[in-house]
Amino acid sequence: MLISILFGVVLATLYPFIYMIAVSLSSDVHVLKGDVFLWPKGLNFRMYEIVLRDPHISRAYLNTILYVVVGTTFSLLISSAGAFALSKKEMFLNRTFTLLIVFTMFFSGGMIPTFLIVKSYGLIDTVWSMILPTAVSTWNLIILRTFFSGLPKEVEESGKMDGLTDIGTFFRIVLPLSKAVLATICLFYAVGIWNNFFSAMLYLRDADLFPLQVVLRNLVLEGQATANGATSIGGDQLIVDESLKFATIIVSTVPILLIYPFLQKYFTKGTLIGSVKG
Amino acid sequence: MKTTFTPDIAALDELARRPRKPWRVSLNRSKYLLLLILPTMLYYVLFKYVPMFGLVISFKDYNLFKGIWASPWVGLKYYKMFFESPDFYVLIRNTFLLGFYKLLFGFAAPIILALLLNEVKNAFFKRFVQTVSYLPHFISNVVVASMVLLFLSPSSGVVNEFIQWLGFEPINFMMEAEMFRSIYVISDIWQNAGWETIIYLAALTAVDPQLYESAKIDGAGRFKQLLYVTLPGIAPAIVIVLILNVGSVMDIGFEKVFLLYNPSTFETADILSTYVYRTGLQRGNYSYGTAIDLFTSVINLAFIVTANWISRKTSETSLW
Numbered sequence: 001m002l003i004s005i006l007f008g009v010v011l012a013t014l015y016p017f018i019y020m021i022a023v024s025l026s027s028d029v030h031v032l033k034g035d036v037f038l039w040p041k042g043l044n045f046r047m048y049e050i051v052l053r054d055p056h057i058s059r060a061y062l063n064t065i066l067y068v069v070v071g072t073t074f075s076l077l078i079s080s081a082g083a084f085a086l087s088k089k090e091m092f093l094n095r096t097f098t099l100l101i102v103f104t105m106f107f108s109g110g111m112i113p114t115f116l117i118v119k120s121y122g123l124i125d126t127v128w129s130m131i132l133p134t135a136v137s138t139w140n141l142i143i144l145r146t147f148f149s150g151l152p153k154e155v156e157e158s159g160k161m162d163g164l165t166d167i168g169t170f171f172r173i174v175l176p177l178s179k180a181v182l183a184t185i186c187l188f189y190a191v192g193i194w195n196n197f198f199s200a201m202l203y204l205r206d207a208d209l210f211p212l213q214v215v216l217r218n219l220v221l222e223g224q225a226t227a228n229g230a231t232s233i234g235g236d237q238l239i240v241d242e243s244l245k246f247a248t249i250i251v252s253t254v255p256i257l258l259i260y261p262f263l264q265k266y267f268t269k270g271t272l273i274g275s276v277k278g
Numbered sequence: 279m280k281t282t283f284t285p286d287i288a289a290l291d292e293l294a295r296r297p298r299k300p301w302r303v304s305l306n307r308s309k310y311l312l313l314l315i316l317p318t319m320l321y322y323v324l325f326k327y328v329p330m331f332g333l334v335i336s337f338k339d340y341n342l343f344k345g346i347w348a349s350p351w352v353g354l355k356y357y358k359m360f361f362e363s364p365d366f367y368v369l370i371r372n373t374f375l376l377g378f379y380k381l382l383f384g385f386a387a388p389i390i391l392a393l394l395l396n397e398v399k400n401a402f403f404k405r406f407v408q409t410v411s412y413l414p415h416f417i418s419n420v421v422v423a424s425m426v427l428l429f430l431s432p433s434s435g436v437v438n439e440f441i442q443w444l445g446f447e448p449i450n451f452m453m454e455a456e457m458f459r460s461i462y463v464i465s466d467i468w469q470n471a472g473w474e475t476i477i478y479l480a481a482l483t484a485v486d487p488q489l490y491e492s493a494k495i496d497g498a499g500r501f502k503q504l505l506y507v508t509l510p511g512i513a514p515a516i517v518i519v520l521i522l523n524v525g526s527v528m529d530i531g532f533e534k535v536f537l538l539y540n541p542s543t544f545e546t547a548d549i550l551s552t553y554v555y556r557t558g559l560q561r562g563n564y565s566y567g568t569a570i571d572l573f574t575s576v577i578n579l580a581f582i583v584t585a586n587w588i589s590r591k592t593s594e595t596s597l598w
Contacts, residue, residue: 002397009391010410013472016425019436034439082318085311092301092308097315101322107579109329110571111532111551112558116346117329136321166310195418198533202559213420217537220424242434249421256416264409 017250017257024048024247031243047247057248059208060215064194067211071131071193076186079136080178083144084170105138115202129203130211134196140185147181148174183266191256212252220245336569342562349565356569365553373549376535377527379463385523387471389516392478393504408479411472423537426465427452452538455545462538462547477515485511517595525582528574550574 018038023031027042035041051057085091086098109117114133123129151174159169175182197213204210305312336356338349360366391411398404414422429435430451438448451457489507498506532551539547550570558567582597590596 002394003403006394006398006403006407009472010407012468013410013414016429020425078317078321081314085315085318088308088311090304090308091311091315092305097319100319100327104322104326106582107330107575109326109332110568110575111554112564112567112571113329113332113335114325115559116335116564117325117332120345121324132321133325135325136318141318167314170314191416195416195420197418197420197537213418216424217420220420220427242428242431245424245428249424253417253421257413260413260416261409264412 017253020246020250024243024250026243028243047243048251050244051247051251056207056210056215057212057251060210060212061252063209064211064213066127067130067196068190068193070127071135072186072190074131075135075137075140075189075193076182079141079185080144080175080182081170082136083141084148084174085166086141086145087148088166101138101141111202118203124203125206125209127209130193130196130199130209133199133203134192137188137192140188144181144185147178151177180266183263187259187263187266194256216248216252219248333568333572333575335565336572338565340565340568342564352565356566357573359566360569360573365548368545369548369550369553372546373528373530375546376459376462376549377530379459380466380530381523381527383463384467384470385520387467388474389478389512391471392475392482392512393508395475395479396482396508397500408472408475411475413472414469415473417469419531419533419537422465422469423534426461426538430461452540453542455543455547458539458543458547462534465538466534474519477519478512481512481515482508514595517589517593518597521582521585521589521595521597524585526578528581529578 019036022036022038022040024047025040025043025045026036027044030036030041086094086101088094091097108114118124118129118133121132123132155177156169156173159173164172195213196211197217200211200214204214332346335346335349337351337353338346339352339355340346341349395404395407398407429437432438432448432450437451442448449457451461485508489511490503493503493507528550530549530551532555535547535549536552536555539552551574554567554570554574557563558570586597
């Protein structure tokens with residue numbers, strides 16, 4: 001009974017993906033007849049060839065990768081440095097900084113003021129608009145701070161004895177000791193940027209800068225063709241369209257699906273560190 | 279700009295009572311730490327606090343060319359406009375109901391799932407279910423919304439194929455205003471229920487195994503153990519999550535509603551943030567939109583403070 005309920009949960013989670021993969025790999029005839037449910041019929045990779053050859057999608061893919069790589073590095077560096085400083089209770093104005101940071105979880109400037117301010121900084125239609133406005137996540141900062149305050153004092157003190165400053169201690173001693181939590185936060189930031197649709201919608205007008213999520217939305221939700229000819233194959237436009245859309249969804253989700261199981265053992269641990277002290 | 283300085287009496291008192299190193303020493307000692315925190319604080323000031331000051335444009339007639347500070351003051355004009363608008367009631371109702379249903383159905387799902395997982399004895403199977411159920415949390419809203427739209431499509435969606443196979447007429451789900459909330463809440467549970475079990479599973483591991491032993495000796499079966507040992511054990515975690523969820527009832531993510539709604543479902547789907555985007559940002563009514571932004575922020579703050587206050591009065595758990 002218990003096992004079958006949980007098996008149902010697993011099925012409900014995975015079936016949509018299985019179905020999309022099966023349809024996107026099947027030949028038009030079978031998709032048209034609607035007899036694809038679990039595995040592909042008339043296996044072929046044509047949809048994936050079309051998706052990967054499409055100039056808009058490959059452009060967006062490269063953009064997304066750029067945003068993720070630059071943004072994650074930037075965010076991880078800033079937040080871990082900030083969190084390390086916050087974990088030092090003796091730091092000047094520590095409480096004030098903490099209060100200022102936590103307050104933003106409960107009150108915010110809202111969509112329009114944020115948009116106008118970002119615009120006034122000149123970030124509209126630049127790569128930075130995908131990186132700076134979401135550079136630090138307060139949750140991630142708290143998780144990191146809690147982790148750093150749990151590190152044994154002796155280790156850091158040995159560094160101090162050797163004449164390291166706080167900055168030296170942070171880079172040479174604390175960061176190498178924190179690989180698990182850094183991997184977790186790295187994953188959170190990377191996924192956040194990979195999935196970020198909101199910033200792109202607000203701050204990007206230039207189609208050459210669009211990340212994958214925007215192109216995917218334009219393709220799927222607005223039914224726009226991505227490239228000439230991309231949707232004009234096969235007999236029934238609509239059905240073929242469907243497998244093309246599924247293929248695009250799979251292509252844009254695959255990196256997350258692939259990396260995620262390997263990092264899982266890190267992130268459950270990492271998240272719990274944060275939830276202990278909140 | 280004028281700055282005012284209010285002395286912190288308590289802090290001064292403390293300083294007077296015990297001999298302390300002057301703040302210059304503390305500042306000097308912290309100089310490297312302050313350097314490390316500088317980029318973080320710069321981020322919060324530039325992207326969180328400056329926009330908060332930007333909220334003043336809701337009391338002004340914002341003009342793109344004059345900028346925020348030079349635009350003329352108009353007092354509460356835009357607030358009156360919003361409160362008197364026929365959209366006001368609909369937006370409040372939609373935002374509240376969507377948040378309320380999300381809370382009602384979305385809150386129990388991860389608790390039940392965590393309790394079920396806790397009963398699983400096979401460690402491998404447990405891990406497998408966990409891994410799989412966390413997965414949707416990492417899928418983007420765009421992908422989830424795309425999946426919903428494609429699966430529910432009246433012409434080619436798999437759900438309608440099934441409905442037709444059963445011999446019924448296909449349903450145009452996304453065009454039916456009364457379907458929107460259910461679709462939103464169900465897809466939300468699919469996305470988040472697994473991930474939200476993490477906190478409960480952590481609380482469950484902290485329950486003392488001896489309690490189960492003594493419950494067994496007292497003749498409690500599995501269900502009674504659940505009722506009298508497990509649930510009280512995770513009650514603090516449940517309360518914390520409940521406070522957070524009640525506090526964010528009106529704070530529904532913009533993205534998914536925006537991606538799922540369309541003019542034919544505005545009647546139930548249009549919420550405060552999507553309305554701000556459409557009328558404020560897209561049509562350039564910046565001051566009007568900002569008035570609604572500030573109104574929403576105040577409501578959200580009031581909700582979280584009230585939820586925390588009630589919880590502190592009725593139980594011993596609270597956020598602060």
